[in-house]
Every structure is written in structure tokens, then in C-alpha cells.
Amino acid sequence: MEATQHLRNLGDEVIRVESLYLSLKIGKALAGERFLKEKELSEAEELWKDINKEYYSFLAFLQSRDGIAA
Secondary structure (H helix, E strand, C coil): HHHHHHHHHHHHCCCHHHHHHHHHHHHHHHHCCCCCHHHHHHHHHHHHHHHHHHHHHHHHHHHHHCCCCC
16 A cells, blocks of 8 residues: 555656646746746756656556556
């Protein structure tokens, strides 16, 4: 059960950071600003990718350990 809660928490964090990233990007686009090299967007995108990678790595670990597909 603890592993499932950890996976759920990681998934929630992925969604939260992805939402932040998209909000920043949409806000810049609506303001008509160039945003491809913005520091905040780059940091948010890297954080999102890192958390997403951790989520799927942990999911793969659980699947191999328990032999159950998600």
C-alpha cells in the first residue's frame, strides 16, 4: 500500500508541475511574448521531465517486482 501511495503522490506532482509549465507557456503566448528560452519555462520543463521520469521508473519497478501491469 505504501508503494501505491508513493506512486499516487508522484503522479499528483507530475500533474501539478505540468500544469504550472503549461500555465506559464500559455500566459507568455497570450501576452505575445517569445518564450522558447525563458528561464522559468526551462526550469519548469526540466522539473516536469524529471518527475515524469521518476514516476514511470517507479511504476516499472513496481510492475517488475509485483508482476502486475498497471
